[in-house]
Amino acid sequence: MKECKKLITERRAITFFDSAKEISDDLIKEILETASLAPSAYNLQPWKVVVAISKEKKRILKEIAFNQQKVEDASAVIVVIANPKAAVENIDRVLESSIELGYMKKERKEVAKQRILSVWEDQEQAKRKAIRDSALFSMNVMIAARVYGLETHPMDGFDEKKLKEFLNIDEEMYVPMIIAIGYKDPDKALLPRAYRFKFEEFGEII
Ligand SMILES: Cc1cc2nc3c(=O)[nH]c(=O)nc-3n(C[C@H](O)[C@H](O)[C@H](O)COP(=O)(O)O)c2cc1C
Numbered sequence: 568m569k570e571c572k573k574l575i576t577e578r579r580a581i582t583f584f585d586s587a588k589e590i591s592d593d594l595i596k597e598i599l600e601t602a603s604l605a606p607s608a609y610n611l612q613p614w615k616v617v618v619a620i621s622k623e624k625k626r627i628l629k630e631i632a633f634n635q636q637k638v639e640d641a642s643a644v645i646v647v648i649a650n651p652k653a654a655v656e657n658i659d660r661v662l663e664s665s666i667e668l669g670y671m672k673k674e675r676k677e678v679a680k681q682r683i684l685s686v687w688e689d690q691e692q693a694k695r696k697a698i699r700d701s702a703l704f705s706m707n708v709m710i711a712a713r714v715y716g717l718e719t720h721p722m723d724g725f726d727e728k729k730l731k732e733f734l735n736i737d738e739e740m741y742v743p744m745i746i747a748i749g750y751k752d753p754d755k756a757l758l759p760r761a762y763r764f765k766f767e768e769f770g771e772i773i
Pocket of ligand 1: 578721725743
């Protein structure tokens with residue numbers, strides 16, 4: 568319990584990464600699969616990622632991200648993609664697994680499938696759901712990274728159109744954020760954490 572609070576408390580948006588440090592593909596996969604334990608409505612998991620580790624790809628991504636240096640200096644850049652077609656693409660596998668695990672009776676599959684697909688047919692709903700659940704996944708990426716002593720920096724400061732062109736991402740997809748991941752430059756100091764509103768300023772208990 569205390570461990571989890573520590574991971575949340577210690578996470579910061581790291582501005583200065585050690586550009587000499589690399590991370591292995593296996594570690595990236597481990598972090599992303601841990602993060603994919605994030606909840607999503609109907610377990611549709613409407614996220615995809617492209618992970619840039621090559622120096623050249625990161626350099627171009629930096630330009631697309633309005634020259635934010637951390638994009639080039641981080642060991643990797645995780646491009647989080649929210650997939651508004653997730654229901655169509657994932658529904659069968661998700662429902663079949665629900666049947667196998669005893670969540671749902673086989674006879675109910677078709678009715679459930681049609682109900683879910685009809686909601687996701689509405690483009691606004693599909694967009695909202697895909698971005699919402701991808702954001703939950705993204706938060707998990709940042710927390711999971713801390714487990715391995717890695718630092719992250721989420722960013723939405725980039726030209727989404729150029730990013731999609733560069734990475735050949737389908738036009739219908741959304742990119743809610745990119746996440747730089749790596750090790751902090753030990754020679755640079757971070758400013759103190761930015762102000763957070765107190766509960767009384769953002770909440771009420773009724
Ligand atoms: C979706 C998202 C987009 C962000 N985009 C940028 C960005 O483009 N550039 C940047 O310097 N910081 C960006 N940030 C970082 C925030 O400014 C930072 O998280 C916030 O100031 C709080 O600091 P902390 O994360 O260290 O507590 C972004 C954060 C989020 C969640």
